[in-house]
Amino acid sequence: xxxxxxxxxxxxxxxLALACAAAVVALIFVVGFVLxxxxxxxxxxxxxxxxxxxxRAGGILPAIVGTLMMVFVAIGIAAPLGVASAIYLAEYxxxxxxxxxxRFGINCLAGVPSIIFGLFGFILFVVILGFGWSILxxxxxxxxxxxxxxxxxxxxxxxxVPRQYRDVAASLGATxxxxxxxxxxxxxxxxxxxxxxxxxxxxxxxxxVVIFTAGSAVQMPHSVFDSARTMAVHFYILARExxxxxxxxxxxxxxxxxxLVINVGAYSLMHxxxxxxxVA
Amino acid sequence: xxxWVSRLLFLAACSxxxxxxxxALFIFKEGVPIMVKSGLGHFLLxxxxxxxxxxxxxxxxxxxxxxxxxxxxxxxxxxxxxxxFYLAEFAPRRWVNVLKPAIELLAGIPSVVYGFLGxxxxxxxxxxxxxxxxxxxxxxxxxxxxxxxxxxxxxxxxxxxxxxxxxxEGALALGATQWQAAWRVLWPAARPGILAxxxxxxGRAVGETMAVIMISGNATRxxxxxxxxxxxxxxxxxxxxxxxxxxxxxALFATxxxxxxxxxxxxxxxxxxxxxxx
Numbered sequence: 001x002x003x004x005x006x007x008x009x010x011x012x013x014x015x016l017a018l019a020c021a022a023a024v025v026a027l028i029f030v031v032g033f034v035l036x037x038x039x040x041x042x043x044x045x046x047x048x049x050x051x052x053x054x055x056r057a058g059g060i061l062p063a064i065v066g067t068l069m070m071v072f073v074a075i076g077i078a079a080p081l082g083v084a085s086a087i088y089l090a091e092y093x094x095x096x097x098x099x100x101x102x103r104f105g106i107n108c109l110a111g112v113p114s115i116i117f118g119l120f121g122f123i124l125f126v127v128i129l130g131f132g133w134s135i136l137x138x139x140x141x142x143x144x145x146x147x148x149x150x151x152x153x154x155x156x157x158x159x160x161v162p163r164q165y166r167d168v169a170a171s172l173g174a175t176x177x178x179x180x181x182x183x184x185x186x187x188x189x190x191x192x193x194x195x196x197x198x199x200x201x202x203x204x205x206x207x208x209v210v211i212f213t214a215g216s217a218v219q220m221p222h223s224v225f226d227s228a229r230t231m232a233v234h235f236y237i238l239a240r241e242x243x244x245x246x247x248x249x250x251x252x253x254x255x256x257x258x259x260l261v262i263n264v265g266a267y268s269l270m271h272x273x274x275x276x277x278x279v280a
Numbered sequence: 281x282x283x284w285v286s287r288l289l290f291l292a293a294c295s296x297x298x299x300x301x302x303x304a305l306f307i308f309k310e311g312v313p314i315m316v317k318s319g320l321g322h323f324l325l326x327x328x329x330x331x332x333x334x335x336x337x338x339x340x341x342x343x344x345x346x347x348x349x350x351x352x353x354x355x356x357x358x359x360x361x362x363x364x365f366y367l368a369e370f371a372p373r374r375w376v377n378v379l380k381p382a383i384e385l386l387a388g389i390p391s392v393v394y395g396f397l398g399x400x401x402x403x404x405x406x407x408x409x410x411x412x413x414x415x416x417x418x419x420x421x422x423x424x425x426x427x428x429x430x431x432x433x434x435x436x437x438x439x440x441x442x443x444x445x446x447x448x449e450g451a452l453a454l455g456a457t458q459w460q461a462a463w464r465v466l467w468p469a470a471r472p473g474i475l476a477x478x479x480x481x482x483g484r485a486v487g488e489t490m491a492v493i494m495i496s497g498n499a500t501r502x503x504x505x506x507x508x509x510x511x512x513x514x515x516x517x518x519x520x521x522x523x524x525x526x527x528x529x530x531a532l533f534a535t536x537x538x539x540x541x542x543x544x545x546x547x548x549x550x551x552x553x554x555x556x557x558x
Contacts, residue, residue: 009459013370019362020371023383023433026426030389033397084292092286104551105297111480111547112303112540113487115514119536120303122521123310144299151296177285205390208489208514212521236392236490239399252393263388267381 031256038253041246047254051218055234055243060251062220066135066228069221070214071203073139074146079196081143082150086192089151090158091180110148114208117145121213133227138214145209146199153198157191157273158184190273197266201259207232231255307540311533323534329500331520331528338535340502344417344510345542347503348496349485351421352428357478360429364436364474369462380437387430395494398423403495412507415497420510423491428481435480435554439473440466442558473557479550483543489514513539 045059052058085106093099121141131137161184169183170176185192207230215227216237229237231251238248315323318336326337363383367376398419407414443466451461497509498519511519517532517539524532 005457005460009457012459012463013366016362016366016370019359020366020379020383022359023363023386023426023429024379026429027382027386027389030386030393030397030426033401034393081292081295084289085295088286088289088293092289102293102297105294105300107551108544108547109296109300111483111487111543111550112300113483113489113514113543115487115489115517116303116307116536116540116543119310119517119521119533120306123306123533124302128306144303147296147299175282177282201388205388207390207392208518211518232390232392235390235396239392239396240494248396252396255390256393259388259390260385263381263385267384271377 031260034249034252034256038249038251041250042253046247046250050220051234054218055238055247057244057247060231060234060247060254062218063229063231063234063251064254066214066221067204067230067232069135069224069228070138070142070210070230071200073135073224074142074203075196075200077140077143078146078150078199082147082195082199083154083192085147085151086154086158087180087185090155091184092176106148106151109144110152112145114145114206117141118209118212120144121209126213131225133213133215133217135214135221135224135226135228138210138228138230139224141209141213142203142206145206146202149202150195150199153195154188154192157188157195160191161187190269194266194270194273197262197269201262201266204230204255204258204262205232206230207236211236231258304540307533307536310530311535311537314527314530315534315537318531323531324538327502329516331524331531334527336527336531336534338513338516338538340500341511341513341516341535342538343502344496345486345512345514345539347417347506347510348420348424348492348512349482351417351506352424352485353478353482355421356425356428356481357432359425360432360477360481361436361474363429363433364440364477365462365467367433368437368440369458369466383433384430386426391427391488391491392494394423394427395491398491398495406507410507412505413497413509415495415509416507417496417503417510418506420492420496420512421506423495424485424488427488427491428484431484432474432477432481435477436470436474439470439477439557442473443469470557472553476550476553476557479546479553483546483550486512486542486546487514487539489518493518513542 047059048061049059051062089099121137125131125137125140126133165183165187166179169179210230211233216229216233217227221228232255235248235251235255238244238251323336325339327339328335328337367380402419402422403414406419447465447469448461451465492512493515498511498515499509500511503510513535517535521532
């Protein structure tokens with residue numbers, strides 16, 4: 001008996017939808033597992049107390065401060081560099097062998113695993129340049145890692161700016177730099193910010209890079225030359241060394257909530273930009 | 281003024297390539313001498329890893345990396361490609377707006393959290409249901425399959441949408457159902473792009489570190505079944521980096537060199553396919 005094409009289509013559709021459902025269930029399961037185990041241990045005190053007894057007691061304030069400082073350093077370097085890169089690729093050049101080479105570099109860098117960034121940061125920043133295990137070393141290494149994300153998103157945002165914006169500004173006698181800064185960049189800003197937020201997200205969730213470049217000090221960091229642990233590193237140490245399940249769950253819950261907020265923020269920003277485009 | 285701006289921007293644009301070159305330079309400088317000293321063959325094909333006795337054979341770790349990656353692809357690729365086809369062709373628009381960011385969010389979950397879940401839930405499950413130590417190739421493959429999902433789905437959706445609309449319209453005009461058009465026309469046309477996504481996903485799986493350390497068990501032996509515990513190249517670096525000195529540390533950097541080569545080959549192959557597709 002031959003199965004009719006419409007029946008086949010029905011079956012195929014159900015199977016494909018099931019695959020999607022499986023992916024979403026995996027997401028809900030991961031997030032739910034962590035939040036169910038950790039959220040009830042997250043108190044104001046947990047967020048504002050120092051790490052005591054290697055994480056068995058106290059809170060995670062130094063880890064939160066460490067995370068913020070490291071992200072700040074990473075974004076402070078990667079954002080200007082990445083956006084400048086994107087401006088060059090989208091506005092200042094035409095496709096050629098040189099841009100192909102640059103793009104190849106960006107794509108390859110995007111594929112480099114985080115442990116390699118960790119090794120690189122360790123040998124260059126910690127050992128050779130003598131920064132030691134510090135927020136500075138960690139921030140530099142993270143900056144190298146998130147550079148491709150920022151460049152790609154920013155370039156896409158710049159390319160989605162309609163031609164007329166450039167033509168009109170140029171016809172009014174603006175130089176190329178004026179065209180870019182006064183006309184193109186403001187329009188592309190939400191897209192560029194999306195990339196930067198994604199970079200922040202990647203820095204927060206990263207462990208392998210940070211643990212080898214910033215160390216894992218439990219004290220409150222006072223400057224960028226101090227060693228510090230990020231929330232992800234703190235969670236890893238708590239979970240792996242079985243220090244305290246309760247605090248591990250709670251840290252993971254804080255981490256997941258941060259990531260959720262960041263991703264939803266980035267996505268809605270991008271969504272709003274796309275919607276604005278369609279009306280325009 | 282404009283010319284100077286242009287030059288500065290060009291320098292910035294080269295920064296990624298500089299970083300990539302610097303990474304290669306420093307890791308090779310640290311790692312290559314010990315490879316030469318102990319002999320490339322001994323290093324790559326040696327089965328004994330005893331750093332204190334000066335034995336550095338990383339074959340078990342290469343096999344470990346290949347095993348968990350292969351497992352992740354077997355489990356993850358069909359799921360990811362199905363997801364991509366559903367989202368690109370069949371799902372109602374309103375659902376796509378929810379499902380796509382949800383799948384992307386899987387990439388945002390910290391890998392340590394995946395590892396934690398593997399330790400707390402998956403490994404005990406495997407231990408009681410299937411036997412073995414639980415922390416195993418199977419556990420690592422399952423977790424990696426979920427972790428590489430967003431990469432493959434994202435690239436595959438782009439690949440499917442990059443197929444000219446006229447192909448599908450032609451098929452539909454000839455009386456094909458939507459599924460026939462997707463299966464007979466879009467799938468062959470999008471295959472190189474999807475393959476690029478799969479290879480990028482493979483790179484992710486090979487390079488993943490923290491989750492794998494937590495759930496693969498880290499035994500330095502060559503595995504005999506999917507329930508055996510293994511150590512991957514990445515895990516080998518991360519586990520011992522904390523206390524390694526001298527030749528031991530150089531051997532870890534040499535492991536990094538091998539990993540770097542793996543990833544670069546995968547990247548180049550993926551880019552080749554991607555260029556054909558887009």
